[in-house]
Amino acid sequence: MSIARDLDIILAHGPELSAGGLDYYKLGLWAAGLPKSRILALNPGLPAEELAQRLQAFLYRGSEHRVLLAALDPRLRARQIIRLLLEEIRINPEFLGVLDLQEALGYPDPQACSLKAHNLIRLAASMLTRAEPIVTRELPVNSRVLVWGDSFAALKAAVDLVNQGYPVLQAFPGPAFKPLIPGAPLTQPPGEELLQLTSQAQSHPAVQLAPQARIIEVQGSAGNFQVKLETDQEVRVETVGAMILAPEMHLQPGEAAASLSPHPRVLTQTRLEEILAAPEEAKDLLGPGAPSLQVAFLGADSHPLALRRALDAAKKFLARDDCRVLLLTRDAKVGVPELEGELEEAASSGLIVVKLPGLPALSLEGDRPRFTFFDPVMHQEESLACDLVILDEVYAPAAGNAAQAELLGLFPGPRGFFQVDNVRHLPVITNRRGICVAGPARGVMGLDQALAEADAAVSAVHQLLGRGRAEAPQGRAVIDRGRCVLCLTCHRLCPHGAVSWDNRAIINELACQGCGVCASQCPNEAIQIRNFTDDQVVAAMETLDPRLTPKIVAFLCQNSAWEAYHGALKMQQIVLPLGFTPLRMPCAGKIDIDYLLKAFTYGADGVLVLGCHSDNCKSQMGNEHALWRVERARTMLEEAGVDPRRLVFRTLAANAPRDFLAAVHHLAGLLQEVKAA
Amino acid sequence: MNNQTRYPVVVLGGGIAGIAAALELTRLGHEVALVEKTPFFGGRAAHLCCKATDVCQKCGACLVQERLKALFQEPRISLYPQTELLESSRQNGLFHLRLQQQPLVINPERCVDCGLCQEECPAATQGAIITTSVTQNHPRYAVDPAACLYFQDGSCRVCQQICPPTARAIDLEQPEKTMDLAAEAVIVATGYRPGDPACRSHYGYGRHPQILSGVELEERLKNGTGLVGPDREPPRRVAFIQCVGSRDLQHPYCSQVCCGYTLRLARLLKHRQPEAEITTFYMDLQNTGRDAPRLQAEAHREIKVVRALPGDLRAAADGSLRLRYLHEENAAAVEAAFDLVVLSVGIGPGADNAALAALLQVELTPDGFFQTSGRQQYTETSQPGLFLAGTASGPRDIAGCITQALAAARQASQYVQKS
């Protein structure tokens, strides 16, 4: 039976439903006849007090209510009711089912509309009456935070954390702080504010410094990490509740440097900055009586901040009237505030910018470097001898990030930075709760953005650690210890590093994000995700109504497809196949092969699996797991003599309701083909 | 005024930056008022399309979706749609904001989003009834008193009469409201105005239906309204022209987002229609995301990337658009024909920036964006307690807007706690 326990159904208003072809009065009568159910029809437009009274009167008996709120666009139109139920009557959020009846409207035949509405209500009831409450529990957490690195973002994070009452362990690879100001000459001393930041981090009693450190092992999870640190003196284990990673970048020779041997007239940007900052040395280049020079800056096109450094030095030569200064570059990267203006200004004071498809070849002629290249503007082969060539440098991620990411259980980021390139993690979180990244840890960026990220990371840590206590949903993913055989599949697959073990696997409730990747892969079916249990899914499939065809069971990832489905319902004149049966999944990775096969045994004509696009899964791999399982299930269907075209997997984004419709229509089309064949 | 509502923080602007800031403030434990000029929330980013081929291209547009959903479910955020700032003053550190809210004619509890009002409104083309394609908003229809005939001379009540009797959601007699809010801190997140595609007059924007701005292309792809070439087939030859409304004398800055959205849209078009030939004309390719080298390498494989900005555009007799440009390698003049030309407009200062800056007594940059200042240069202004988030303070992408919004929220929260 689809309704397993007592259920209170609230039909929020109704006249507008009739306008859409659904007789709400009849619907109410039908619902009143459901077993174990009571029904209340309620106008959501009533004043809040009256709403509250009626709800209280309806729910006066007992303390534990499972409430199914069915309405048109309930999240918005019945916002008040939802709020009252959760805040005044305080029903457990897991016991509130919110059902949008929109899908039942718009069928030409009123009979179809009501059958569809019945089916939607039964479907929701089957899940809801098997729901278990999720209680949040306060867990003690360690309020100490490890800040890794000595960039200004790291220093700001450390200082802000201690100011908010979180003791900090600041570990970094060098012997002393050596933060960079991205885009500034290396020789430029930091301003007052930055100096203050440095000295605060250095001297604050609540910041414990660990220079020359290396992280060699990490155990535990959010709220309670054990970090094994190696310093030049010792190896020690430190316990922290969270981490902020903000290791400083370093400068690497750019591409052009590789082709050149060292030469006195060929300098790196860093060397040039050193010379310019030393009055004695600079005199030979810039002082009165210095010979007129032809200076070429090469490259400076890895990042706007590299260009900024080159321009800063170029300006010094341009200030002399008798220097010819060139910038040979592939692209003028001006995408940071004010740099376009600075480049224009340099050009108007004489900088010659030559844009080339590739960096030019360099040879030595006597003791002078010479370039040859085709000048696209002058439209001729150019040969250019220079007195001085400046090789650019590239801002590169801290060495060892990749190894550390692996140690920390983080998916690797692009080109050696931390944080996988997945927009779900923006701006500063990672796949592991309690580990944040900021500034130079996650990419090349100016100080303004790096410091903003430090702010965001501190907020995230603060929200996790609270004042030594964190709220964790209890029992969201549950391991049946009787069934667990300690194969540790879950430990290996958990994208969020939430599984550890004693003599059985254990799920850390703070770190678990409830994706269900573990549950669907556990060979012994020892893991259940609360409110997405196998029983619930089966009960939902039992509601399939043979009168509604074609029967399409759709497993929808709640992070993308479920949203797109709801978006589609709100588009004008959308009618889904009558037998469309949407099942919300916490992540496509929760979809078990068993579900796919069972759907067919319960009479589905077709099964649709919709997850996030590749690289867009909140749990990173959930969509890939889903794809593999769909492929396996297809083979099995074929072996069983079922046309595998009846099972379709697609990816889409939350903001793409049209892609959702296209997928449904695609499957509906295939089903017709299959039927015809 | 005496019946003043007080909030720790008021956020101006309900785009992605304002929403992200408001949500973060609630997480930091504050009540927030979110003031939005239009009837709808989500700002411009809510109208951007998903650019995934089979793989996500990391454009960030889908991030708006979940935040909009959270916004509408967050009881600690009071929403003020159709509301603008009229006056602002400061006493004892408190901001006193006088807001004007247009009459909220359509009752959200009753409206069924059927759209009859818009269909029947005689002044619909003048914009009397505005609607949004951002379906998370409800209602998705609103009456704009500036264009509505009832508010001009009382001559029309068609929408109220046509609204289905089962809904009866329209009440034209709703009053305009003036409200006084007190706030300890204010975050300005009023966003940007896209570059004017007509600012490069030689491209003839507005003269040919086959010339679109980037904004229009995004919306068409999002809304599935489709693209057609001169022969009513999907356009096979598509050109994107970069830096329209950026990097010129009037706009001496790089908009930072257009290279990125162009390459992504170009790859999306190519993915959907593999036989299409797509060309991007550019000055300099900017870094286009966290893994720019990879994106650009893929783009170079799939589309033609030409370093040249076409000198002129003319319509040929066969309905195609001819672009003339200088060949990158031999500087010869080349002409190429296209079925669709997209002008990649950038990010210009918001229309209200000057007025808002005057009201709130802060400065604008020479380019017309809000000026950051103070210690950390990314969200503070010269007015203590006033913070900036999003494109209000200059070009940035969605990710950048969110970062700055989180920082602004934290700074505002700390400011409120100190004062």
Ligand SMILES: Cc1cc2nc3c(=O)[nH]c(=O)nc-3n(C[C@H](O)[C@H](O)[C@H](O)COP(=O)(O)OP(=O)(O)OC[C@H]3O[C@@H](n4cnc5c(N)ncnc54)[C@H](O)[C@@H]3O)c2cc1C
């Ligand atoms: C064609 C195009 C494509 C783009 N594609 C991408 C992309 O793929 N990826 C990406 O990351 N970025 C992209 N961007 C950039 C992206 O649109 C912006 O980064 C983002 O929308 C900025 O959000 P915001 O909140 O700062 O501003 P907005 O979206 O402009 O929001 C500001 C809000 O404030 C309101 N408002 C304005 N004035 C007032 C006032 N006086 N009082 C109250 N409220 C007010 C507005 O109505 C609006 O709702 C693109 C931009 C363009 C032009």
Ligand code: SF4
């Ligand atoms: S549900 Fe997901 S996050 Fe939780 S333990 Fe399983 S795999 Fe890890």
Ligand code: SF4
């Ligand atoms: S391409 Fe953009 S909208 Fe689509 S999934 Fe990726 S980030 Fe989201």
Ligand code: SF4
């Ligand atoms: S991002 Fe690209 S197109 Fe936009 S202004 Fe900058 S260089 Fe021009």
